[in-house]
Structures are given as structure tokens and as C-alpha cells.
Amino acid sequence: KRDVYVITNFEPHHNHQLVTPLESPYLRCNRVVRNSDLAQAVGMRRALVRTCQTYEYxxxxxxxxxxxxxxxxxxYNKLDASRREILLDGDTEAALSYLKAKGAMDPEFFxxxxxxxxxxxxxxxxRDSTSLLDYIAYGDVLIFDSTYKTNVYDKPLVLxxxxxxYRSTVMFGCALLQDETFETYKWLLETFxxxxxxxxxxxxxxxxxxAMRKAIDDVFPMSNHRLCSWHVSRNAQNNLKDDELVRNFQACIWEPFALDEFEKKWE
Known part of the structure; x- marks a missing residue:
């Protein structure tokens, strides 16, 4: 009732053998590469000293x-993580510089x-000026597609x-996100x-x-939110184990049934 844990039994004996004092430094929880160690290793690498030799030193x-x-x-892992962080920071500066240059050439670039x-x-x-013109002409229906972290930066890509x-795909904008929370999607939709x-x-x-659905309801309360038929079909294939049931389900999605005929098929 007080929302607390109560100890009812204590077993003093371990169910596994403990490591010896000589082995404890090799446990993962006790292995830490300090910043001073990393700085020394980076400096020695710049002096063309191999990492294995640095470790022995x-x-x-x-x-x-x-x-x-x-x-x-x-x-090795710490050096690799540090090197990747430097590369990503460099890629960020390069990307922002590129987008700034695009903005200088395209007055409608955003x-x-x-x-x-x-x-x-x-x-x-x-997004560029072509995306703006396409959205003004064809933006009554918007497809919000999120690709889950398939890039080297481990960030969700949203298209x-x-x-x-002409039934051709047109691009309205692109985004790289830090996560897939309601707050992030709301920022993205408001920015869009x-x-x-x-x-x-x-x-x-x-x-x-x-999270995407909640953000859409918040930013576009008057818009009709529908599920993509391709994702619905794929989920059916992944979760329904009956091939005939999958075929019938997909028929309800894709085939042009009249309303009463659809209701009969669905039942």
C-alpha cells in the first residue's frame, strides 16, 4: 500500500563461484579507459606509434x-568511437555548409x-524550391515515410x-531525426x-x-490520417500464418469491390 519493497528473505550464499581478487580487474564493470589514457593514445597514434605498442607502454x-x-x-574500441565521433562532427559541418550553399543559389530553399x-x-x-512547387500543386495527399536508422549516423530518415x-513520386522534403518521440515528430511537422x-x-x-499519429493529430487535426496499404499488407504477411487468409485480406485491400460486396468478403 505504501508502494515500497519489503525484504522477506535473504540468501547469503552465492549460486556461482566468485572471481578471485587477481581476476576482478578484468571484469567489464572495472575496465575503464579514462580520458587521460585516450588523450595519450591519440597523441602516440599521431606520432605513428601502434596501438598495441601504446598499450604495452x-x-x-x-x-x-x-x-x-x-x-x-x-x-581499440575507445579509439574507434572517438574517431567516429570526430568524423560525424565533420560530416555535420560539411552537410550544413552544403545546405547553406544551396540556400545561396536557391532563394526558396528551406x-x-x-x-x-x-x-x-x-x-x-x-527542402528546395522544386519541392515547394510540387507540394503546392500536389500536396493534398502527403505520405510520411520513416526509414528506421539504416544509415551510418544511426538516425531515423523521414521522407x-x-x-x-503522372502518378510519379515527387519529393516534398527530407529530415534526419534524433529519435522517434512525439516531441520530435511535432517539431518536424511544424517545421514542414x-x-x-x-x-x-x-x-x-x-x-x-x-508517436507519429499523436503528432499528426496535434499539428493537423483536420487532416484525414490513414494507414499505408503497403505497410498494412506487409504486416498481414508477417502476422497471419494462413496463406489463403493473407490472399483474401489483400484482395479486400486492392480489388475494387462495391461496398456491400466488400462487407461480405470482409466477414
Whole structure:
């Protein structure tokens, strides 16, 4: 009733053998590459000293493998993570510089980004003048497609697309997001609206993500939100184990039944 845990039994004996004091430095929880160690390893790498030689030098400095505080694999992993962080930061600067140059050549080009608590790139949205013209002409139906972290930056990629009068796909805008929360999707939709002169779509197609649905209801309360038939069909294939049932279900989606005929098929 007080929402607290109560200890009812204590078993003092371990169900597994404990490590010896000589082995404890090799436990994952006790292996830490400090910033000073990383700085020393980076400096020695710039002096063309191999990482394995750097590790042996650190071992000698500390007086043995038990005192160094980490294994050579931990040092390799830390150096690799540090190098990737530098590369990503460099890619961010290059991307923003490229988009700034595009804006200088295209007066209707639009780009907006946000930063996280560590002042690193969080969300990034952009679209060009062609996307604006296409959206004004064909933006009554908006397809909101999110590709889950299939890029090297581990960020969700969102594409705003539609269809023109030739039934060809047209791009309305692109975004890289820091996560897939309601707050992030709301920021994205509001940014998209600002870039498109506040023209609201009549209908929106999505894959059914819950956070995305809430953001759409908040930003586009008057728009019709529908699920993409391709995602619905794929989910049916993944979850229905009866092939005939899958075929009948897909027929209800794709075939042009009259209303009473559809109701009969659905039942």
C-alpha cells in the first residue's frame, strides 16, 4: 500500500563461484579507459606509434596488467568511437555548409535544424524550391515515410513524398531525426508546415507509428490520417500464418469491390 519493497528473505550464499581478487580487474564493470589514457593514445597514434605498442607502454607505466585498468580491446574500441565521433562532427559541418550553399543559389530553399543538450546536431529538415512547387500543386495527399536508422549516423530518415498527375513520386522534403518521440515528430511537422507556407494536407498516409499519429493529430487535426496499404499488407504477411487468409485480406485491400460486396468478403 505504501508502494515500497519489503525484504522477506535473504540468501547469503552465492549460486556461482566468485572471481578471485587477481581476476576482478578484468571484469567489464572495472575496465575503464579514462580520458587521460585516450588523450595519450591519440597523441602516440599521431606520432605513428601502434596501438598495441601504446598499450604495452601504459602497462609499464602502471606497473603491470592488473593496474592499467582496461584491456587492449577496450583501448581499440575507445579509439574507434572517438574517431567516429570526430568524423560525424565533420560530416555535420560539411552537410550544413552544403545546405547553406544551396540556400545561396536557391532563394526558396528551406533548411532548419536543432541541437541536443551537448550542442550536437539533433534534427535536420530541408527542402528546395522544386519541392515547394510540387507540394503546392500536389500536396493534398502527403505520405510520411520513416526509414528506421539504416544509415551510418544511426538516425531515423523521414521522407515527405506525394504523387503528381503522372502518378510519379515527387519529393516534398527530407529530415534526419534524433529519435522517434512525439516531441520530435511535432517539431518536424511544424517545421514542414512553416516551410510550405502553412498549406495543410487533406490526407496523410503513414506506417501507423503511435508517436507519429499523436503528432499528426496535434499539428493537423483536420487532416484525414490513414494507414499505408503497403505497410498494412506487409504486416498481414508477417502476422497471419494462413496463406489463403493473407490472399483474401489483400484482395479486400486492392480489388475494387462495391461496398456491400466488400462487407461480405470482409466477414
Amino acid at each position: 601504459m602497462v609499464d607505466q602502471c606497473g603491470g596488467y592488473l593496474n592499467v585498468g582496461f584491456q587492449i580491446k577496450d583501448l 533548411c532548419k535544424f536543432s541541437v541536443d543538450e551537448e550542442n550536437r546536431l539533433g534534427n535536420l529538415f530541408w 515527405f513524398v506525394g504523387s503528381n498527375n 508546415m512553416a516551410s510550405m507556407k502553412d498549406k495543410k494536407p487533406i490526407s496523410i498516409l503513414t506506417d501507423g507509428d503511435e
